[in-house]
Amino acid sequence: MLKSEKIYVAGHNGMVGSAIVRRLQSLGYDNIIVRSRRELDLTNQMAVREFLEQEKPSYIYLAAAKVGGIFANDTKRAEFLYENLMIEANVIHAAWQAGVNRLLFLGSSCIYPRDCPQPIKEDYLLTGPLESTNEPYAIAKIAGVKLCESYNAQYGTQYVSAMPTNLYGPNDNYDLTSSHVMPALIRKAHEAKNNGSVSLHVWGSGRPKREFLYVDDMAEACVFLMENDVKEGLFNIGVGEDVTIEELARTIMDVVGFSGEIIFDASKPDGTPRKLLNVDRMTSLGWKAKTDLRDGIALAYSKFLESHGH
Ligand code: GFB
Numbered sequence: 001m002l003k004s005e006k007i008y009v010a011g012h013n014g015m016v017g018s019a020i021v022r023r024l025q026s027l028g029y030d031n032i033i034v035r036s037r038r039e040l041d042l043t044n045q046m047a048v049r050e051f052l053e054q055e056k057p058s059y060i061y062l063a064a065a066k067v068g069g070i071f072a073n074d075t076k077r078a079e080f081l082y083e084n085l086m087i088e089a090n091v092i093h094a095a096w097q098a099g100v101n102r103l104l105f106l107g108s109s110c111i112y113p114r115d116c117p118q119p120i121k122e123d124y125l126l127t128g129p130l131e132s133t134n135e136p137y138a139i140a141k142i143a144g145v146k147l148c149e150s151y152n153a154q155y156g157t158q159y160v161s162a163m164p165t166n167l168y169g170p171n172d173n174y175d176l177t178s179s180h181v182m183p184a185l186i187r188k189a190h191e192a193k194n195n196g197s198v199s200l201h202v203w204g205s206g207r208p209k210r211e212f213l214y215v216d217d218m219a220e221a222c223v224f225l226m227e228n229d230v231k232e233g234l235f236n237i238g239v240g241e242d243v244t245i246e247e248l249a250r251t252i253m254d255v256v257g258f259s260g261e262i263i264f265d266a267s268k269p270d271g272t273p274r275k276l277l278n279v280d281r282m283t284s285l286g287w288k289a290k291t292d293l294r295d296g297i298a299l300a301y302s303k304f305l306e307s308h309g310h
Contacts, residue, residue, distance in 0.1 A: 001059065001227050006031045008057040010042060010091060011064030015171040016106060016164075019219035020061050027223065033057060043086040045094075052091075052098040059226060060103040062091050062144075066137075067108075068173070069180040070203075070271045073134040084140035092147045096155055103159040104222055105148050107141035109211075109236070109275045110134045111163060119278035122163075122234045131272040145234055158231040162222055165238035165277050168296065169215035170303040181245060182212060185252045186297070186304055193258040200253060200260055203268030206246035211238050211276050214291035214299065224287045238277035239289040255297045 001007075007024060011017035012034035024032055033055055040051055042064050066076075066083040073080055088105070095103050112120045113128030125145070130138045141163075148159035168182035176184055185202065192200050221237045243251070249262055282288070291299070 001029070003028045004031050005029075005058040006033060006055065007059045007061070008033050008052075008055065009061045009063060010087075011062070013037070013171075014063060014065075014067070015167065015169060015173070015215050016218060017061070017063035018171045019169065019215040020063055020222055023216070023219040023223050042090060043083055045086075045090045048090040049094040049097065052094045052100065056098050057100060058102065060091065060095055060100055061222060061226075062088070062103060062105045064091070065106070068178045069184065070133050070269055072178040073137050074269065077136040080134075081136035081140050084137060085143055088140065088144040088147055092144070092151060092159065095159075096151050096157055101158055102226065103148070103157070104226060105144050105159060105161045106222070107144060107161055107163045108137070109163055109165045109238070109277055110138045110272070111141045111145065112275065114272050118274055119240070119276040120236070121278045122236055122281060125234065133269055133271045149232070152232045160225055160230055160232060161234045162225060163234060163236050163277070164218050165211040165213050165236075165275070167213050167215045167218055169300050172215075172300065174304065174308060181210065181248065182252075182297075182300070183304070185249055186256065186301055187308075189249075189253050189256040189258045190301070190304065192260060193256055198260045199263045200249060200258065201263050201265055202245060202249050203265050204245065204270040205266065206249065206262065206264050207244055208270045208272065209242040209244050209274040209276065210248065211240075211242040212248070212293055212296070213237065213239050213289055214296035217289040217291050221282060221287050221289075224285075228285060230285070233281075235281055236277040236279050237282060237289075238279045239293075240277075240279050242274065242276045243293065251294055252297055255294065255301055
């Protein structure tokens with residue numbers, strides 16, 4: 001990748017897209033193009049086609065998506081399926097039409113079957129039923145992986161798919177109804193401390209296990225795949241270890257400085273019991289996550305304080 005080549009980062013205002021832009025800039029890439037949602041609606045086929053025809057970037061990072069935590073996925077099922085299918089189909093097809101040969105598509109570890117062996121290898125895709133709370137989102141992301149594979153097979157493009165585990169960090173969504181567990185618990189612990197509360201409400205049983213990756217590590221992995229000229233395939237991006245939601249809550253409480261009791265809310269879903277990724281494929285290429293969970297939570301909390309006030 002030449003530093004002057006044109007790179008389009010789709011979704012640059014989101015947590016992942018903004019981390020990819022930061023990473024590219026820190027490496028000296030100086031021809032990055034972005035469009036806000038207002039400037040370019042990625043669910044609009046014609047607009048996407050015209051934009052890519054005109055710009056003809058050499059590389060695309062497709063980080064634009066409709067995303068959210070377990071509750072948003074479960075209740076906005078049509079939006080998660082429709083918007084993600086449209087964004088992927090429009091961008092990937094128009095990229096091929098415009099002669100863009102290199103693209104990195106971003107998905108999620110929820111594409112894998114709910115009850116597959118752990119840690120989850122890339123080869124387990126489509127070997128069993130999905131977790132129901134995020135099935136529409138997962139189906140859309142599986143379609144994206146298959147679009148990349150199919151355009152590569154039929155047209156010789158070099159489109160790669162990266163599947164991160166649960167991500168967190170700067171520019172995360174802290175809205176309690178649509179967020180993932182990490183930002184939700186950071187915010188709840190912070191507010192509990194400030195309000196002098198005696199307890200922290202945690203959804204579900206606290207027993208599901210999740211793996212958490214700091215988003216700057218994810219961005220590093222994405223740029224690594226492009227820079228190392230990886231031309232096709234599916235790559236799990238994770239840290240290789242997981243924690244229970246209760247352990248996560250206790251670590252967050254410790255970092256934030258809140259010491260009340262935890263109340264588990266059984267009316268909320270647990271979702272998939274475990275989704276630890278096997279990261280051997282990335283490790284064998286020479287990439288490994290750097291940020292320890294506790295350090296990452298401290299970094300995320302300090303960014304939260306900057307953006308949401310003390
Ligand atoms: O992060 P999260 O919303 O999504 O929830 P998933 C993870 C676990 O944390 C679930 C529990 O067992 C939740 O019940 N949890 C505890 C909480 N307290 C809270 C809270 O206050 N808020 C939230 N949101 N959860 C998503 C998928 O699944 O993961 C997406 O729906 C995507 O498709 C994403 O793959 C990475 O890890 O269950």
